[in-house]
Amino acid sequence: KRAKEGRVDGSTFRRLARPAWLLHRFMAGKKGTRAVAPVQDVTQQPPGGWPVVQAGTQTAGFFFSWSVALRLSLALLLTLPILVLMLPLLLIETLLLAALILMTLKSYLNSFLLESDWYTKILLLSYKKILFSHSRPTARSHMLVEHLAPKRPLLTNYIAYALNIRVPLKSEEDFTGARAATAARGFSLSRWIEENLHKLPMSVSSERFKAGEDPVRYVMERIGDAYPTVTTVYREKLTDEALTQLCFFGLGAHRLYRARTLSSPTEVVDSGDFVVRTNFLADLPVREGLDSYGGDAYFDETTWRIKKIVRKLPRQQPWESEELTYRPGDPEWEYVKFVFRSSLFSLVTLVDHLFAVHMQVGNACVLASRQYLGPDHPVRRFLAPFQFKTISVNDNARNNLINPQSMGPRNFAFTDKGTDLAWSVASEYTPSGAELRAVFGDDQASYLRLVLDYGAYVEFLKKHGGVDTPYRRQTLQLWNIMKNFVNSFLSQYYPTAEELARDSEVRCFVYTLLHELAFTTTNGLVPDPAENVRDCSAEELWQLTSNLLTRYCYLVTAGHEQVGTVPVYAQDVSFCAFHWPKGESCGTKQTAITSATLMSFTSTPMPLLMAEEGSEGDWTHLFEGPVTINGEPVGEAGAVPPAVKKAWVVFQAELKAMAAECDDFNNKALSADAQFPHCFGMWQTHPSHLETSVSV
Ligand SMILES: [Fe+2]
Structure with a gap:
């Protein structure tokens, strides 16, 4: 087109374009100008009606003739040497590039948070x-x-x-x-x-x-x-008093009940101690080397001080159910408190x-x-x-x-x-x-x-x-x-x-x-x-x-x-941990x-x-009319009803x-x-x- 318009030298163009033109003509299989078929009026039914063609009387293949196959084969033969030469180079280059990217990524991911797996690192990033x-x-x-x-x-x-x-x-x-x-x-x-x-x-x-190492830092x-941002203030986290804060004012406050169960909605009873329960988690199986969840913490109804923690242990046999009671001063008291705090954190x-x-x-x-x-x-x-x-x-x-x-x-x-x-x-x-x-x-x-x-x-x-x-x-x-x-x-x-x-x-x-x-x-x-x-x-x-x-x-x-x-709890695995090695009062x-x-x-x-x-946080523009009730518009367009405002x-x-x-x-x-x-x-x-x- 550009040659015809005289914008390039026609002879040079034809010389350069000829191989491609020949290939195009060869592949198309056209030697001359195709005759244009007369346009048929398809709205006119032929004399004798439309022919009925029964299924199975006509074969319909994949539109693949010998001449097409021959042309495709020749094209493949012509291009194959180029592909054979280029493909390995391309493949090698792609593999090298992919390997380089993966090595860089691996090196980067291994350079920080050494104790964490890739999933955690990628999620954090x-x-x-x-x-x-x-x-x-x-x-x-x-x-x-x-x-x-x-x-x-x-x-x-x-x-x-x-x-x-x-x-x-x-x-x-x-x-x-x-x-x-x-x-x-x-x-x-x-x-x-x-x-x-x-x-x-x-x-x-x-x-x-290690001893003396601060998990929060x-x-x-x-x-x-x-x-x-941590807004909740815990002046103490591990003391018995802190357990009262956890269960009455903190994470367990919505799970605090009286120990005695009501039997009817009209009954007014002296319900005894306050309790926060997690023992129903005790039988759920945990991974090897980790301790099970559990612990019901009982608080005095008057002083709100912790009285005991009853810990249910995982059932070994169907007929067994072991519950151990721990009180302040017991040798395992600090560990059992940690188990209870961590169980509550996981439960919530x-x-x-x-x-x-x-x-x-x-x-x-x-x-x-x-x-x-x-x-x-x-x-x-x-x-x-x-x-x-x-x-x-x-x-x-x-x-x-x-x-x-x-x-x-x-x-x-x-x-x-x-x-x-x-x-x-x-x-x-x-x-x-x-x-x-x-x-x-x-x-x-x-x-x-x-x-x-x-x-x-x-x-x-x-x-x-x-x-x-x-x-x-x-x-x-x-x-x-x-x-x-x-x-x-x-x-x-x-x-x-x-x-x-x-x-x-x-x-x-x-x-x-x-x-x-x-x-x-x-x-x-x-x-x-x-x-x-x-x-x-x-x-x-x-x-x-x-x-x-x-x-x-x-x-x-x-x-x-x-x-x-709950950032104050998730920040410190010596306070609350989602999981911990059995017998240790701190997560890893x-x-x-x-x-x-x-x-x-x-x-x-x-x-x-x-x-x-009127500030950026004001959401009353959502109440602008008209709204629709049962398909009918209600309210003035673009205006918030004064009573709604x-x-x-x-x-x-x-x-x-x-x-x-x-x-x-x-x-x-x-x-x-x-x-x-x-x-x-x-x-x-x-x-x-x-x-x-x-x-x-
Ligand atoms: Fe959430």
Whole structure:
């Protein structure tokens, strides 16, 4: 073309191009101009009708004639020598390059965290890359109404353990925008690596801490600024007094009960000592050389001082059950305390954090809202900040904390079988209501109200179980603030219970959420969802919706802070260790790093719950109209209804007032004249520290 246009010398061009032109003509098999066939009118039926061709009367091969075969063979013969010469060179070069990359990578990975395996190192590096390139997200910048995804069936993966738990894929995330969501559904090398990284082999290093070596300093010198801020203050960690702080004010506060079991919901009893139990983990098998979990810690009902730890040992024979009692001053006392602290830490991490908050309630609510509430539905808008990035977070947890050989199984002492069993019985041991199932007998409705209404649960524990601790009082205050916010919001869109009951989307959402909760448990956490939603009255549905929304919002904020924000425990393997060599009161150096790595990458910053009106954290733009209820638009376009705005402002004001009370409580507790047991602060219920949604 360029020759014809006179832009290059035609004769030179033809001379240079001729071999290629000849080859092209040869391969095409064309010697002249092909005659153009006349165009047939295919709409006209031929005389006699269309011919009928029976199956089997015509042969249809692979469109491969002898002439084609001959041409292909000749082309191959011509190009083969070049390929024969080039391919080995290419292959050798590629292999050399790959070997060079692998050697460099291996050399780099072996140059740091000498006691850790590659999986831990790569995970830590990946998290650092995410952490250092992202700042804390805010509502105004990261929660845009137009990026709320439509309601639809979600693509999900079953998790490796537990019952019926399906986690949506990261690509189903809200607030990513349609383009990003579509791209996320395609193949991604990083996702493939994430899905398969846990298959890297596990290695065991037995290197111990030397006498006088500080495990906290050791961890922080290696993990450094990737480790989350430690807000909880433990002035002592290993003393008997510190055990009271752990169980009344710290990690065990939500598992503190009276030792005597209630037999009916109306019984008021003298319940005896306080107790935190972990002995039900004792029979789960652990890896060779590690000690088993277990220990029930009993505290005096008046002084709150530790009285004894009853430790159940793994059963050797079906008919045997050995329980040993240890008291302060016994030779093994310090070791048994360490076993109890570590068992509690592992129990809370696996059952309360991973299973109950992330995989059960958090996941169920996301599944129900994303599939049955449209992006303009007021309840979906209300939940949006509390579900921010939850799909991605849970998908990460599935990959990096739950999958076999991922960070969870590498940290916990369980064998593969033990991990399987632990997940199987997790629902049996979730706290906050489920443990009272037997007390209510056939009265399922009362039981359901208690499970969903945390306020009623705390009052029940106080009245019938005698549990009235600062932790329960503060969490009750927070629950009431949230319940007030939920009810104020719902009242603006549904002035009467009947109007809420007419909303088919709300009914589907509530039914699905209860259904997910019911069928992800082995003990029937929630009674028959069909009976409790389909047949309930309008007033009951209102209460159910209000409690479910409040329960979810409470769980992903203060609930998650209690069981998931645990850097003070994960930082020190002489305080709490996920696993430890039998008979030693401290985890190994490898345990210290894997534990701290797990803590680091489960602490991705999320938007803060407390926000000033009009600031970056103010999420009231999510309530801009019009919203849609039963297919009808409600509210003015681009405007937040004043009553809804007021509900949010009141919510924030109440959080602020509670934060000031928490500051006051902590200042008094940490003052020099504070007396035991009122000398311990609490930070997990402090509104200033809470985030709107779960992190990994
Ligand atoms: Fe978490």
